[in-house]
Each structure stands twice: as structure tokens, then as C-alpha cells.
Amino acid sequence: MKKLSICLILISFVFAATAQDPANKKSSKDDKKEAHRQKINTLIKQDEEGVLVYRKQSIFGLQGRTNGYGGFYELGKMKTTRKTNIYRLDITEIKHQKQEKLSTGGNIFGNPFFYGKINSFYQATLGFGQQHMLGQKGNKNGVALSLVYNGGLALGLLRPYYVEVIDPSDNQQKTIKYSQADSALFLGPTIIGGGGFGKGWGEMKIKPGAFVKTALRFDYGRFNETVSGLEIGISAEFYGSKIQILANQKDKNLFFQGYIALLFGRRK
Numbered sequence: 001m002k003k004l005s006i007c008l009i010l011i012s013f014v015f016a017a018t019a020q021d022p023a024n025k026k027s028s029k030d031d032k033k034e035a036h037r038q039k040i041n042t043l044i045k046q047d048e049e050g051v052l053v054y055r056k057q058s059i060f061g062l063q064g065r066t067n068g069y070g071g072f073y074e075l076g077k078m079k080t081t082r083k084t085n086i087y088r089l090d091i092t093e094i095k096h097q098k099q100e101k102l103s104t105g106g107n108i109f110g111n112p113f114f115y116g117k118i119n120s121f122y123q124a125t126l127g128f129g130q131q132h133m134l135g136q137k138g139n140k141n142g143v144a145l146s147l148v149y150n151g152g153l154a155l156g157l158l159r160p161y162y163v164e165v166i167d168p169s170d171n172q173q174k175t176i177k178y179s180q181a182d183s184a185l186f187l188g189p190t191i192i193g194g195g196g197f198g199k200g201w202g203e204m205k206i207k208p209g210a211f212v213k214t215a216l217r218f219d220y221g222r223f224n225e226t227v228s229g230l231e232i233g234i235s236a237e238f239y240g241s242k243i244q245i246l247a248n249q250k251d252k253n254l255f256f257q258g259y260i261a262l263l264f265g266r267r268k
Contacts (some may be wrong), residue, residue, distance in 0.1 A: 014091075031247040035117025045046075052122055052136065053224060055077070056075065056077045057076040057265060057267040057268075058076075060072070061074070061263045062262050063260065064261075065092065065094075065257050066255070066258045067095055067255070068094045068257075070092025070098065071091060074088040083130055084133075085129075085130055086148070086150060087128055088126075088127050088128075088150055091122070092123055094121045095120065095245075096117075098246060099114045099115075100114065101114055104191065111194050113193055113195075116187060117246055118246060119158040119160060119244055120200070121156065121245050122156075123155065123237060124157065124172075125154045126152050127152030129247075130211055137219075141222065142220075143219065145216065148213075149213065151210070151213065152210070153208070154211040154237045156243055158206075158207065159201060160199070160203050161178070161199075161203050162175050162194070163175070163193070163194055164191070167190070168190060175210050176195075177200065178247060180241060183247075187247060207241060207253040211235060212236055212267065214233055215232060215233020216232055227263055228263065228264060231260070233259060234256070238253060239253040
């Protein structure tokens, strides 16, 4: 009898808990729906007011620089409506300000080359920084203004530059790169054209360094989900050793330049 009473008491508790559970579940679901509805309404209102709100953004950019050109990819993770942490990879080519493209015999249809060019200089920079919002759009047709700054690792990549020459000693055509032994041929009147874009990739040298960058970003995209904008900024890269690009010119390890970039991407 005692065991039967205990069983009946336990069964009563189970039924009571079961009877209360649907109500609790319903209340919990309603609360979640209401919170989600309020969040959606807030986002809609912010979108109408031109406020950029997102969880993360992916941006691609094409940039023209005062000493070259390149592109980049940026991943941003929003921390507040004012600040976004950014991770960015830039790949660019730096050209010497005095390098000049020539053609043999003045023939523009010939195989052009850069006289005295020793190395093609590429750089890859990987950095971390922030995008700080200075002014929201105000409306969908407005322009958001933000300050972008980042810094980190820079890798300089030097690819030997080749030219085709006629060697007067044996009247043979050769494809050579700059060296002390071949400097007379490399810089002489015997050049007949460039060695081709495919040369030197397996001989690249890596120069480690560091960089800093800052810019103003103008976002004129109509919708929060898309990125359309313009970035204008400056950057500086410093390498541990001198970078040799052009013969008979002063080599340097500090590069300072301005740039302008066209931005496009997505937010979510």
C-alpha cells in the first residue's frame, strides 16, 4: 500500500509538470518571436535612417597608387555601430619612378622592354586594424564616411627581369638577367627586346618588412547588404634590406605612397 501511494504521488508530479510545460514553452516561444520582431523593426528603422548595421563584411578593392597598382581583400567584423575590426590582404606591384619602357629601333610593335630594370618588385601585406565610422549616411542616398587604419607584415617579392640581347662575341641571341658579368650586355645597345613575362618566377627572393596604412572611406552604396565605395589614403612599407629595382639608381628600403581604390563587396 505504501509503495502504491508513492507511485501515485510520482505520477501526479509527472502529470503536473507535463501540464505546465506547454504553457511555459508557448510563453518562451512568444518571447523569442517578440524579441526577433523588435530586432527586425530596429534594423529596418536604422536602414531607413542610413545607419550601416551588419555582422560582417567582405570587401574587394582595385587600387591605383602613385608608384604602381594592385588589389586587396578585406574581412570586417562589426564590434559596435562605430567600430569594425578589419583583416586585410593587399597585393601590389611597385614601379620605379624613373623606369621607362622602350622599343628597339623605335618600333612600337616590337618587343618592348624596361631599360636598366633589374627586378620586378611585388609586395604582399597582411594586416589588422579598424574601420571607425565618422558619419553615417543620414538616408539611403547619402554617403557614409569612415576612417580606416591598419598595419602588419609586409613581404617584398623580387623577380629578376630578363632581356633579349645579341652577344657581339659570337653573334648569338641570348636571354639574360642583370649580373656583374653580363652588365655590359644588359645595359648596352645590344638589347633587342624584353625577356617575357614568364621569366624569373622560380628565382624570386623574399624581403620581410612591416607596413602602416590609413585612409578615408566613402561608402555610397544604396543598401546595407552591398558595399560600393571609394577609398583614398596613404601607406608606408619598410624592409630590412635595400630593394634593387633599377640599375644606376639609389636603392631604398622605405616606400611611401598615396593611393585611391574602388571598393565593392557584401555585408550580412
